[in-house]
Structure formats: structure tokens, C-alpha cells
Amino acid sequence: MKQAFFSFVAVLLLSFAIPAQAATNNERMWQDEAIYFIMVDRFNNMDPTNDQDVNVNDPKAYHGGDLKGVTAKLDYIKEMGFTAIWLTPIFQNEPGGYHGYWISDFYKVDPHFGTLDDLKTLVKEAHKRDIKVILDFVVNHTGPHHPWLNDPTKKDWFHEKKEIFNWTNQQEVENGWLFGLPDLAQENPEVKRYLIDVAKWWIKETDIDGYRLDTVKHVPKSFWQEFSKEVKSVKKDFFLLGEVWHDDPRYIADYGKYGIDGFVDFPFYKEASQIFSKADQSLDPLYSVWQRNESFYERPYLLGTFLDNHDTVRFTRLALENKQNPITRIKLGLTYLFSAPGIPIMYYGTEIALDGGKDPDNRRLMNFRTDQEIVDYIKKLGELRKQLPSLRRGDFTLLYEKNGMAVFKRTYKGETAVIAINNTGKTQKAHLTNDQLEPGKELRGLLAGDLVRSDQNGYDVILNRETAEIYVLAKKTGLNIPFIAMLIAIYVLFGWFLYYAKKRSKQTT
Known part of the structure; x- marks a missing residue:
């Protein structure tokens, strides 16, 4: 009860701190969302009746997480400020497919995760809390021993069994068997019709809000063009978030011409995971990523930004390898994630600094009985992102950067937010001129409570080592x-x- 009271007080104080001219929220758009990414099997076990083949000591076995477990934690997710969840594939998988990517039946929920009714309940309960639900959807391949492989009527449903050797050859990338998984031939009209029909069926049946599209670059662009058109005909504002794992934003952005709305931003990840996992790293490369995104993408604000996911080493591990405090490093990384352009995507367990190396070690079981320091910090970030439209929709300008001390500005409809991040091992001061910020005002800190009043020369922002602050520009106040x-x-x-x-x-x- 005490915790609830002080949470209420914090929100109330925040409402006093935000200036009256702050822009009001308009109609909710996808760039306003913040996504919590869940590997269903590794999140929360609420139904012991579906615990077949569970062995929490085997990183490649089922650990018992299920759809009821996700539903039970929706309030927990909402309190942190997340407005959408992305679930790894929930479709029926072959034995050992705890991760969901070895699909054996596209029309069934895997019994390890529950039932179709459990999924419908999850979506319904999420929507009651204004949380959107995104399902991971795989059209590139099936499980390694799918029944279709032995069906003579479906022999032309798959490409010839060949590994991908030349990753610069697009035809080979699209037709090869990724990690030895049977590669579906989407150019076959029957295959294309089946995959599109099943995608539409799940939307109609469960009222989900979007798909995260797996392995997009391994599927022909012509397929995505028809796929996107048809699934969006089922539900207004249905969101397609594509995974195109590539370092060149121009390569990724090209898929936007074929109906995919946004993309998981791997160039962002590459820079952010390195910069924030170690002190004294410049933030210039991250700003360069944004400038490229602005140039190459039609809708750069729909890019999904992240520090790690189920296919990468955990961010905590990177910090530990650099002999850094992972909690401190996560806070700085999440501050940028929640305040820079893009849709922030946080992998489950980040809020407890969950450790993990390469797959499958990066998919450890979630623990809800741990220190709340990062959780409380995320709640602040989530509330600020909700209250300040400039953090979701504003333009993005680098005002100052010197060896890891960086200050950014975002403006939207008369509201100006200033994000300061000291990614160094020492206290730093950044001087901002009257040309950079409107003179005669003050910077009101909302994350840590700092206050910077302007003088005739501008503003001096001073931050302790490895800390951050989010300010709003406001009129000077007396008592x-x-x-x-x-x-x-x-x-x-x-x-x-x-x-x-x-x-x-x-x-x-």
C-alpha cells in the first residue's frame, strides 16, 4: 500500500513539474508504443498441467513458461510503462522447439504454452490494459521434420535442400535452408495462399495487433507485398515489424517498399550495445545511425530499437565482460532507448540484469524475486515517455558530445525535451548556447530532479559520472x-x- 501511495505521489509530482505548454497526446500511433519482448517458455509458469518435458536445468529443454503466465504479469508489464508485448512464436512446434521457431502446425497453439482460449484471454486482458499484442510469425521455414516433407503432394512446397554459402547472393539467401531448416517455396501459389490464409486466420480468431516477421530477407519481396496487403485488409492499423538482419540500413529500408511498416534496427543495436556496455564511449556513432535512418527510411520513427534480444549475447554479459556494473550500464542504455527516436524494445529480464551468453544461454528463466532498482528506473522512463510527446514524436538534434558526455534535443508542438547522458567515468559539464536553446528559461529535470537555470550565456548542464537526466525547457519559476x-x-x-x-x-x- 505504501508503494502504491508513493507511486501515486511520483506521478502527481511529475504532473506539476511538466510545463503547462507541454503538448497533449493525439491519436495513438505505433511510434508511441514501447514493446516488452517475451520468450514465452522462459517467462512465467502459471499452469503446471502443460509442463510436459520440462527441465529447468537443461538450457535446450522446456522451462514451463506459458500464456497464462504472460497474462498474470500484464499489470507488471504495464506498470513499467510498456504499451505492447511481442511474443516468440506460440504455434505448435516439433519436440524441443521451446523457442517456437520449429513449427509443425501453423493453426494450433503449442500445448506447452496452453490453448487457443488461453491466447484469446491474453489478448483480451492485454487490450483491457491498453496493451497491444504482437505475435512472432514465421513464413520462411518449418520445423526440421515437418510432415509435409514426407507428403508427395507437397514435394514442391520446399526448395531443394542446400545450405547458404554466399550471403551476398540474394537468390541463395532466399532459397537456401537456414540452419538446416526446410525452406518453404513462397513463389508456389499454394504455399503463398496457405501462409497468407493462416496469417489472416490468427488475426480474425484472436484480435492480435501485429506480427513480428521472422527472417524477412530469406523470403522474396514479391511475397511480402501481397502478404502485407492481405493481412492489413483484416484489421485497421495492423503492424508489421520486420527482422532483416543486416548492417546496411539501405538494404533493410528497401523492404519498406513492400508493405512492411517498421524494422528491428540492427545497426542501432550494433552501436548501442557496444557504447553503453562500457564507460567513456562516444555517442556520436549512435547519432550517425539516426541520421542515416532519416535519410534511408520512409518512416524512421517505426524502427524497433534494442540493446539485446534472443539471438544476441545479453547486454548484461557485455557489461560484465567489460568489468562494468551492469545495472548502471543498463540504466544509461535504457535512457537512450526510451528517449531517442524509434520504438523501444526491451527483452524480458533486462529489468533484473539477467545474464546470458550465446544462444541458448541468453534465454534463461525469468526471476521475479530480485532487486527492483532497474524496474523502478524503467517506471520513471515509461512515465516520462508517456507524458512527453516530444520523446515519441519529436525531431532529434545532437547539441553536445565530447568523449561520452552527450546532450540531445527533441521538439514537438511547442514542447522541448533535452536528454543528457554522461557515459564517462567522471563528472562532466556541457555548455549549451542561447542559439541551441531558447534563452531566459530553465531546464527542469524529470528523471533525477535536476534544475538548470539559464544565464546570459546559456545553460550549463552538469552530470555525475554514468548518470542521465531528461529535462523539459520551461519558463523560469520562483517559489x-x-x-x-x-x-x-x-x-x-x-x-x-x-x-x-x-x-x-x-x-x-
């Missing part, structure tokens, strides 16, 4: 009498509440 009065009233009421509760407790005992 805020209404705010102080409200603060006193809140704590008087809370004192009365504690006294009354204690008195009532004595009466009942």
Missing part, C-alpha cells in the same frame, strides 16, 4: 507556493492514513 502546499497536504493525508490504519488494526486484534 512554487501551490506545489509546496500540495506536497504538504499529501504528506499530512498520508500521516493521517497511517494513524487511522494503525488504530483500526489495534481494534481488530
